[in-house]
Amino acid sequence: MDFRKQKLSIVEAKEMDMVQYLSSLGHEPSKIRNNDYWYVSPLRQENTPSFKINRKLNRWYDHGLGKGGNIIDFGIEYHGCSVGEFLKKLDGGFSFQKPLKNTPKIENAPEHQLKILKEVELKSNALIHYLEQRKIPIEIATRYCREVYYEVNGKNYYGIGFKNDSSGFEIRNPYFKASSSPKDITTVKNASDEVTVFEGFMDFLSFKSIRENEVNNTPDFVILNSLSLFEKARPFLESHKSINLYLDNDAAGKKVAREALSNSKKYNDHSKLYQNHKDLNDWLVHIGKQQKKRLGNKL
Incomplete structure (x- = not known):
């Protein structure tokens, strides 16, 4: 179903697959039993999935709220808007960019294919839900990120944008x-x-969320946005007395960390903290909120 269809009617909206629509908002089922798709409720905070979509009927019911209905009823509840406003949201022309199945990634594809259309304050419910899943407080995300609308090959998308020193966006x-x-x-x-170094901005936001109450002794930060830019960052990094590395726990990240440690005694590798996880954010997501508070001083 194409969510960008123009002049969407109520009848057409009701025909949209709710499972696919929730997926476009960043919500995936926790379990599937026959035609019933169970979710952690997108409408409120909970730990045990009690939000159900019957895919055959294309209807939802939230057992915690005691409410249910069709996709329009959900949209009004989720976005806090009117029927007309929800139809406009579906007609708005922007969706999440999803990878095409069975399409190999093209290395060194020309970047000019992506064109930034506008940037606004981060406020999309779908993006905020995504950050919550990554255990990033919205107060921290809005301090460093924007909501970016962009075009790729004639189609419009949106996402969380993190600006680099040359005004490009991740x-x-x-x-x-x-x-x-x-x-x-x-x-x-x-x-x-x-100075503290991260490969990607989700790890930087994770670090800031763990250390969110600390005001004094705040280091400088470098977010590489790509390991290939490490050499470019070195002059700035090595102008500091101490350099803390929080690179990814993969072969490439470990290789750069080893080379850095061999180049200067200023470098300190902190990847052991999250040695059983692929990166700092993956570690944060799995340790939970209580441990996050307790372990904050380990950083």
């Missing part, structure tokens, strides 16, 4: 990673003699 949504030209590192300067 863009994330629940399904896709993209970037706009020019590609560059991002530096956050706090006049410190210590």
